[in-house]
Amino acid sequence: MAAVIELTGITKRFPGVLANDQVSLAVAPGEIHALVGENGAGKSTLMKILYGLYQPDSGSIAVRGQPVVLDSPRRAISLGIGMVHQHFMLIPVFTVAENVVLGSEPARRGRLAPDEARRRVRELCDQYGFVLDPDAELGALSVGEQQRVEIIKVLYRGAEVLILDEPTAVLTPQEVDDLFANLRRLRAEGKTIVFISHILEEVLAIADRITVLRRGQVVGMLEAARATKAQIAEMMVGRPILMELPVPEVAAGEPRLVVEGAVIAGARGRPAVRGLSFAVRSGEVYGIAGVEGNGQSELVEALVGLRPLVSGRLLIMGRDVTRTGARGIRLLGVAHIPEDRHRRGLVLAMEVWENLILGHHTRPIFGPGLLLDRTAIERFAQERVARFDVRTPSLRTPTLALSGGNQQKLIVAREFAFDPSVLVAAQPTRGLDIGATEFVRRQILDAKAAGMAVVLVSAMLEEILTLADRIGVIHAGQIVAEFARGAATPREIGLYMTGARQAEVRAG
Amino acid sequence: MSPRVRLTVLQMLAPLLAIGFGALVASGIILAIGKNPLDVYGLMLRFSLTRADSVAAIFFKATPLIFAGLAVALSFRANLWNIGVEGQYYVGAFAAAWVGFAIRGLPSGVHLPLAVLAALAGGVTWALLPIALKLRRGAHEVITTIMMNYIASALVLYLLADVFRDPAQAGTPRVRTPEFAPNARVPLLRPALEAVGIGIPEHSALNWFLPLGVVLCLVAAFLLARSRFGLEVRAVAGNPTAAETAAISIGRVQFMMFLASGAVAGLVGLSDVLGFFGYFDIDFPKGLGFLGISVALLARNNPVGILVAALLFAFLDRGAQGVQVFADVPREVITILQAVIILAIVVAYELVTRYVRTQRKREAERVILAPVAAAAGEGGA
Ligand SMILES: Nc1ncnc2c1ncn2[C@@H]1O[C@H](COP(=O)(O)OP(=O)(O)OP(=O)(O)O)[C@@H](O)[C@H]1O
Ligand SMILES: [Mg+2]
Numbered sequence: 001m002a003a004v005i006e007l008t009g010i011t012k013r014f015p016g017v018l019a020n021d022q023v024s025l026a027v028a029p030g031e032i033h034a035l036v037g038e039n040g041a042g043k044s045t046l047m048k049i050l051y052g053l054y055q056p057d058s059g060s061i062a063v064r065g066q067p068v069v070l071d072s073p074r075r076a077i078s079l080g081i082g083m084v085h086q087h088f089m090l091i092p093v094f095t096v097a098e099n100v101v102l103g104s105e106p107a108r109r110g111r112l113a114p115d116e117a118r119r120r121v122r123e124l125c126d127q128y129g130f131v132l133d134p135d136a137e138l139g140a141l142s143v144g145e146q147q148r149v150e151i152i153k154v155l156y157r158g159a160e161v162l163i164l165d166e167p168t169a170v171l172t173p174q175e176v177d178d179l180f181a182n183l184r185r186l187r188a189e190g191k192t193i194v195f196i197s198h199i200l201e202e203v204l205a206i207a208d209r210i211t212v213l214r215r216g217q218v219v220g221m222l223e224a225a226r227a228t229k230a231q232i233a234e235m236m237v238g239r240p241i242l243m244e245l246p247v248p249e250v251a252a253g254e255p256r257l258v259v260e261g262a263v264i265a266g267a268r269g270r271p272a273v274r275g276l277s278f279a280v281r282s283g284e285v286y287g288i289a290g291v292e293g294n295g296q297s298e299l300v301e302a303l304v305g306l307r308p309l310v311s312g313r314l315l316i317m318g319r320d321v322t323r324t325g326a327r328g329i330r331l332l333g334v335a336h337i338p339e340d341r342h343r344r345g346l347v348l349a350m351e352v353w354e355n356l357i358l359g360h361h362t363r364p365i366f367g368p369g370l371l372l373d374r375t376a377i378e379r380f381a382q383e384r385v386a387r388f389d390v391r392t393p394s395l396r397t398p399t400l401a402l403s404g405g406n407q408q409k410l411i412v413a414r415e416f417a418f419d420p421s422v423l424v425a426a427q428p429t430r431g432l433d434i435g436a437t438e439f440v441r442r443q444i445l446d447a448k449a450a451g452m453a454v455v456l457v458s459a460m461l462e463e464i465l466t467l468a469d470r471i472g473v474i475h476a477g478q479i480v481a482e483f484a485r486g487a488a489t490p491r492e493i494g495l496y497m498t499g500a501r502q503a504e505v506r507a508g
Numbered sequence: 509m510s511p512r513v514r515l516t517v518l519q520m521l522a523p524l525l526a527i528g529f530g531a532l533v534a535s536g537i538i539l540a541i542g543k544n545p546l547d548v549y550g551l552m553l554r555f556s557l558t559r560a561d562s563v564a565a566i567f568f569k570a571t572p573l574i575f576a577g578l579a580v581a582l583s584f585r586a587n588l589w590n591i592g593v594e595g596q597y598y599v600g601a602f603a604a605a606w607v608g609f610a611i612r613g614l615p616s617g618v619h620l621p622l623a624v625l626a627a628l629a630g631g632v633t634w635a636l637l638p639i640a641l642k643l644r645r646g647a648h649e650v651i652t653t654i655m656m657n658y659i660a661s662a663l664v665l666y667l668l669a670d671v672f673r674d675p676a677q678a679g680t681p682r683v684r685t686p687e688f689a690p691n692a693r694v695p696l697l698r699p700a701l702e703a704v705g706i707g708i709p710e711h712s713a714l715n716w717f718l719p720l721g722v723v724l725c726l727v728a729a730f731l732l733a734r735s736r737f738g739l740e741v742r743a744v745a746g747n748p749t750a751a752e753t754a755a756i757s758i759g760r761v762q763f764m765m766f767l768a769s770g771a772v773a774g775l776v777g778l779s780d781v782l783g784f785f786g787y788f789d790i791d792f793p794k795g796l797g798f799l800g801i802s803v804a805l806l807a808r809n810n811p812v813g814i815l816v817a818a819l820l821f822a823f824l825d826r827g828a829q830g831v832q833v834f835a836d837v838p839r840e841v842i843t844i845l846q847a848v849i850i851l852a853i854v855v856a857y858e859l860v861t862r863y864v865r866t867q868r869k870r871e872a873e874r875v876i877l878a879p880v881a882a883a884a885g886e887g888g889a
Contacts, residue, residue: 306752326755336753344753347746354739359754361739370735 002065004029004192005050005081005161010059012045014401016393019045020056021216027161032183032193034203034224037213037236038433039405040391043196046213047163050194051083052076082159084150086166086404087342092139097121099138100153124152129185142293144175151182161192166404168197169431172292172459180206198405198433200229212236237435245441245466247485248449252469253282254318256453257303257422262312264298264477271310272298274477280422285444285454287468289461291497295477296457297339300426303455304336305329317421330359333421337411337428339457345411348400352392353381355399356414363418380417388413389436404431412440416447423447426457441467461490475499515864522860526806527820530852534845541841548835555830562826564712569822571714571779572597572793574721576800577807577814578728579631579773584809585732586765587745592638592653593773594797595660596631600774601781602664603630605788606672608688608781616691623692623782624775631774632767634660639766643759649766657797668790683790694782715783717775722815724772729811741765773797805854808861824849 003026012020019042027033035043048054050061052070061068063079070076073083090099101117121134130148138146147167154162164183168176183193183206197203203210207224212235219235233241258279266272273295280286290296301307303314305326314322317332330336338344346355357366357377366380367373381395390409392402399407408431415423428444429437444467448454458464464471471488472479473496481488481496495501518525535545556562576593583590590596604627607619614622638652674686694715698708708714732738743751744761752758776796781788803821807813828842837845 304753305755326752327757330755338753343747343749345750347743347750349746350742354742357739358743358750359756361736361754367736370731370737372734372736372739374734 002029003027003062004064005194006062006065007046007050008060008062010046010049010056010061012042012049012054012056014045014393016397018216020049020059023059023213023216023218025211025218027192027194028209029160029192030187030190031208032187032195032206034207034210035194035196035213036198036200036203036210036232038215039409039431039436040403041213041236041433042216043213044165044403047083047165047194047196050076051081051163077157077159080158080160081163082154082157082161083163083165084147084154084167086169088146088150090138090146090149092137094138095134096132096136096138096141096149096152097134099149100124100134100156102153104157120156121152124155128152128155128182128189130182142175143170144172144178147171147175147179148182151186155186155191159191161194162186163194165196166198166431167195168199168202173461174291176202198431198437200232200434203232204229214238233434236433241434241438245438245445247466248445250283250449252284253451255279255281255315256317257455258313258315259303260313260315262299262302262314263310264295264302264307265310266295266298272477273302275312276474276477276479277312278472278479278482280453280455282421282451282453283448284470285448285456285468287464287471288455288457288474289464289471289493289497290474292459294474296426296474299474300336300339300424300455300457303424304334333419335415335420335423337415337423337425339426339430341407341411341430346399346407349398351396351398352385352390352402352410353377353395355410356381356384356395358414360414360417384413384417385410388416389439405433405436408432409436409440412443416443419450420447420452423452423454424457425454427459428456429458429460429463461493465490473497518860518864522857522864525860526853526855526857527849529856530849533852534849537841537845537848538837541837543835543837548831548837551835552827552831555834556823556827560707561709561712562830564708564714566819566822566826567718568712568714568779568784569825570818571718571721571783572776572796573799573803573818573821574718574725574814575772575776575779576796577803577818578721578725578800578811579769579776579797580800580804581807581809581811581814582728582765582772583769584804585745586741586762587748588639588642588762588766588769589650590635590638590653590766590769590773591650591801592634592656592797593769593776593800594795595653595657596634596770596773597776597797598660598664598794599634600627600630601777601792602667602788603627603774604692604778605685605688605781608692609672609686609787611692612689614689614691619689619691620694620782623688624778627774627778628771629774631770631772633770635766635770635773639763642766643763661794665790668788674787684785685788687787688782692782693786694778696783713779713784715779717779717783720775725811725815732811737761737764773800776800802850802854806857820853821850 005027007023007025010020010023023046037043045054049056050070052073052075055071061070068079091102094102097118100121105117118134125132130152132145132148132152138149167179171179187193195207204224204227210222210224210227210232212219212232214236222232260277262273262276263271264273276299278286288296298307302309305324305328309322313320316329316334319332321329342348347358360366366377378395385392385395388409390413391406399410402410412428429440432440444454456464456467469485471483471493473481473493475497476499531549538545538548556566579593580590604623607623607626611619634656638649638656641647641652642649668685669683672685674684677684694717697714697716697718698712701708732741740751740756740761743754743756744758748758777792780793799821803814803817806817824846828846831837832839832842
């Protein structure tokens, strides 16, 4: 079978890093090809080269056997290569159809033909079995549906090869299943898919072949049917990975974070959290399981003082902080790993060292007076970067030059500094490779053993089941059930998450 | 040359390219009135740079522009648009003038600083209302500062013509305040410069506000880069949502920066009022606040760049005078020329840097374009 895409000897250097080192990759038509590797291994870089966003320093690219120069995304699209962006480039006030055709609108005699657009979008959805309403306003769609719009948009431009860089990182498990169904259908229709993910179960479930990158080089290619998780992990990291995480037994201490009857407003003033209570004690991890959009984001923001409580009380370290605000809450030793690293977690234009002290910058150890003490900061940043294995060419590198996973590690490294008493973590391991995921989880457990109280919000039920001592299931802004570790099966929890179980109880 | 090196070189050359482009556009106008652009530019350069009085005049002209540019830039750095530097400096200058003529008999070490303090207070006062309205009520500062400009200009005219007009000038067409006490006036730079062997013409009003402006720019640059507060300012400008998450009070940062902007704005007119006139005259120079916007834009809000940009503007102004006198070009054309050059420079500079930025952005695929739900999170002045 002749390759549809053939990358040969691709090398790409950034200041201080060799992102791709003599990478060769052949993608067969009609296959789903997964690209895996540690954070910073060079996966995104390679895909950006294939999409014409970056130019390789050396190496060649052939599409359907023809050598090509991909000097812009426009060129890539004209050759049938499309990229589904992780940060959707969509306009919330436009409809689905308008978003899809935006940039290459169908026109009749120079005038926009909206019916034509709608018809084409409906055709594409029918052809590939996508459930989407062309007239729905984009802003009202879930993340999974918006991603579908992105895919249709790429197909509308005639893509034969689709690149998806960590498409599942922002999805709920149910949405991942839907996405995979869509991808299988696309494959059946003859499309070729290149797919990046850190979740090896997903890779094994969807891919035909798997290419493993390590430090910019290809270390091997596997047939998914014959590969195992352990085998891939070992190829990625270069040593066997322990996948078991021993959970320390800790006697829980005094309550450190208490929420009583919290009502929190969401977007457009509608209450997102409606009378919710729970308490987390020292030495305890409290997991909040739920389908995204059931009030978790608002709850997390309220816990760290970024969103006011409409009613109810918030107590941290025994103090009533209902009206205290972010500064005061932080001063009580509350650390916060936000769910959206680009929006809340980092100032991308600033350098690594600056982002590492953001939020800690008022501490006296970073300088006694008005000025920041560069030496102290450098020492601190150096230690953080080394301990959390943040791969960056230097501390003065702008944060936007870091790979996605390394940006996440930077945030985690920052928030674990100065022994927080409470950690509010939303999706702490999103975008991390297995090694880093395991490391961060271990940090959480170690800190817990040392007395920290943790609120863990995660879309990955598996993460909550591994780490949490108690699990609260959130649905429609309320905790509908609470379980101790091991007291409920994932299926049971799932029923509560979707609201099915609660309804049963009421009916009965 | 690798693309990266090419872009860096291009970025460094951007101001020069911009000036070249400005000159090119202006050439069209010069040709249109039947003169040779090369002659005109040659004259401009010779007149501005080879005569001691011109050089002194350029530095004198640049002095208020440094303050005005810095004032505007300080607000821009916090994602705020202080269009009110114009009004703030009227008020600041008049406050200083009042201290100058209304108080008598203070020693020089007291009277001048007092006048400067009054100017700072005047500028801050005039900035206070817009920023308070912005942070409390969400009123856009562009609108409110423009309104404050009208009020300031009317207020100062009223005070000048109807309240504090020098009675000694009654019956003459001159509308001005009484003369300041000598101790309120700022010492000239000439003695100090002569002491180090730099001669400047006797009539030059170049004064100590020039070094003060330079020092303020350097201090601002240093604090923005090295202080805690500077880090907060950069975080607020770079990504307000992330700054808020780091428990930085956006309102506090914006409040402080806007007042700092107003304070610096208060000093804009002092070099002229306390250094040259010695009284507050109805012909007191106006429009410096708006020029400050151009200066800040050209300097890309970099405090050190403001020094360069202010000198460039002053050079154009001086060169234009020379052309008017010696090349027999009508005054109106000179004004057009100046405006066109400034416009072309700002536009071309913006284009070049934007090009460089998008190229770099493409390199880094910098997606701050946040996920749809948070489309409002965009920042960066
Ligand atoms: N625009 C850039 N400028 C400088 N360095 C960059 C840039 N983009 C990527 N890099 C560097 O190249 C290396 C590879 O990054 P890349 O984003 O390809 O990694 P990745 O495999 O996608 O990692 P992750 O799993 O964390 O997303 C990293 O060391 C990163 O710091
Ligand atoms: Mg990546």
